[in-house]
Amino acid sequence: MSNILTEIEKLVTPIVEELNLELVDLEFVKEGRSWFLRIYVDTHEGGIDIEHCALVSERLSEVLDGKDPIEQNYFLEVSSPGAERPLKKESDYERAVGKFIYVKTYEPVNGLKEFEGILTAYSDQGLEMEVRIKTRKIKVQLAKEKVALARLAINFSA
Template sequence: MSKINELVETLVTPILDDLDLELVEVEFAKEGSNWFLRVFIDKEAGVDIEECGIVSERLSEKLDELDPIQQNYFLEVSSPGAERPLKKERDFLKAIGKNVYIKTYEPIDGMKEFEGILESYDGITLGVAVKIKTRKKNVTIPKEKVAKARLAVSFS
């Protein structure tokens, strides 16, 4: 994690705690010629635009005070959306029984991408029920081999 991400996480955490919100992810990225500082927040019932506005305003004040980022950037505070990333232990535990997309660093059973129902997570491995054509296959994925994981919207 970059120093900017760590600093923003430190600054935004007390703001979120005060509002009973959860930090999902901080991202500082260049897109084209512009820099974006994105802060994704959530809570059990989902966040609304008013909560995003409050967090944005309070965080912006803190960032203006410290001025830790040299580049000009756009601050965006939003919900992670329906395809929320799974990063922390509790994210995986809350996702049990839900449809997920997982990409691995190296192939497992000849595949690097899996979409299916997360059936189990023990902190070390993920058990995913993947549908391949008309049959269901249970795949065990070591957590250390997960490059990317997120909830996945299913249209079936």
């Protein structure tokens, strides 16, 4: 599966870069009986529209038809990563400093595996968050290798 994603990333990256967009994420998943190739793109300033997605989809479809790296039938979807954009690359984390995020860890840290709060710092070693636990705000340090999932989050308590 990762070979397919690596091949697709090689095909979509030049298209996205030519359009001055950013490849945020991609996935190839089976849902029910159908396979989906999902490409998530954004502008570098954050704010993608349907025309951007359609243009990437058209150009990528042409390339995929020629190269045909996926054996089974699938649906191609090109869209925005949405308000809860995943944080995967170094640049994603760096842009998210000062923003409200959600993090899930592989194993408990201070007895918890899920954290929501402000990302206050990011480095090669990991990230620091300010989280609210009941009525207290505390700083939490999370090593990068312990992070299973990280994404921007909507703060409903603000």
